[in-house]
Amino acid sequence: MSSNNLDQLYRQVIMDHYKNPRNKGVLEDDSLTINMNNPTCGDRIQLTLKVNDGKVTDAKFEGEGCSISMSSASMMTQAIKGKDIKEALKLSTIFSDMMQGKDYDDDIDLGDIEALSGVSKFPARIKCATLAWKAMEKGLKEDEQ
Template sequence: MSMNNKLDQLYRSVIMDHYKSPRNKGVLEDNNITVDMNNPTCGDVIHLTLQVEDGVVKDARFEGEGCSISMSSASMMTQLVKGKTVEEALHYADNFSKMMLGEDVDDDVDFDDAEALSGVAKFPARIKCATLAWKAMEQGVQQK
C-alpha cells in the first residue's frame, strides 16, 4: 500500500470516528449565540450554539443532520474553537476555507483532526458540506 493510500485511509478513519462519535454534540442553554444553517444542495443542516465571553469562545455545541463530511467537520470545528479568541476562531475558519480550496494555509494553524478533511478539496461538490459548520461559527462569533 502506498503512503498516499495509507494517509487517505487514516484520514477516512478520523472522519468516521468524528461522525460516529461526535464531540460537543448538543445544545448550550441560556443566553448563548445560536446559528442555524443548511446546505440546500445536499440537505445538510446544522444548529450551532456558542458561548462567547470577553472575546473568547468558551464553549461550542452542535446538532444537525447530514453526511459524514459535514457532521464530522462540525465535531472537529467545535473542538478547535473552544478556548480560542474570536479572532483566532475566525483565523482558523479563514484557513479552513483555504484548505478546502486547495490553497496554502498559514504556518501558525494546526488543524489537528480537521486536517483529515483536506482531501475534500479534490471533490468540489463536497466543499460546502465541509465548510457549513465553519460558516455557521463565523456568523455566530460576529454576532457578539
Template sequence: MSSNNLDALYRSVIMDHYKNPRNKGSLDDGNLTVDMNNPTCGDRIHLTMNVENGVVTDAKFTGEGCSISMSSASMMTQIIKGKTIDEAQKLAEIFSEMVQGRDYDDDIDLGDIEALQGVSKFPARIKCATLAWKAMEKGLNEK
C-alpha cells in the first residue's frame, strides 16, 4: 500500500473514532476515576474504569478536545478492556514510544491505535494523543 493510501486510511480510522467514539460516557460504578487536562490546547478527559482482580473490566470517557485526543481516548478504552494492569501499562508504554517516533515492541497487535503513529511528525500533538493514556496510567498506578 502506498504511503498516501496508508495516510488516508489512518486519517479515516482517526476520524471514525472521533465522530463515533467507542466507550463514550461514564461508569456510575467505576472504581477508578481520573480527570486530566492539557492546558496548552484545552483538551480534557474524565476517565472512569472498573478494575477487578487486577483486570480492567470496563472503561469509559467523557471530555472535550481535538480529534487526536478524543479518538485516542476511544481507541485506548477499547484496547485496555480485558487486559491486566501490567498489560494496560505496557500498552501505554508502547503507545508513548510509537507517537514519539521511537522504536517500540511491534509484536503486540495495536489494532486501530497504529493509526496514531503519524502523530510523531507533529510534536505539538503528542500531548493530545497521550492525554487519555496518561490518565489511564495515573489511575492504574493508584490502584
C-alpha cells in the first residue's frame, strides 16, 4: 500500500474513533477516576477504570478535545479492557515509544492504535495523543500502591 493510501486509511480510523467514540461515559461504584488536562491546547479527560484482581475489567472516558486526543482515548480504552495491569502499562510504554518515534515492540498487534503513529511527526500533537494514556498510567500506578 502506498504511503498516501496508508495515511488516508489512518486518518479515516482516527476520524471514526473521534466521531463514534468507543467506551464513552463514566463508570460508577468502585471505579478509579482520573482527571487530566493538557493546558496548552485545552484537551481534558476524565478516565474511569474498573480493576479487579489485577485486571482492567472496564474503562470509559469523558472529555473534550481535538480529534487526536479523543480518538486516542477511545482506542486506549478498547486496548486495555481485559488486560492485566502489567500488560496495560506495557501497552502504554509501547505507545509512548511510538509517539516519540522510537523503535517499539512490534510483536504486539496494536490494532487501531497504529493509526496514531503519524502523530510523532508533529511534536505539538504528541501531548494530545498521550493524554489518555498518561491518565491510565497514573490511575493504575496509584491503584497498585
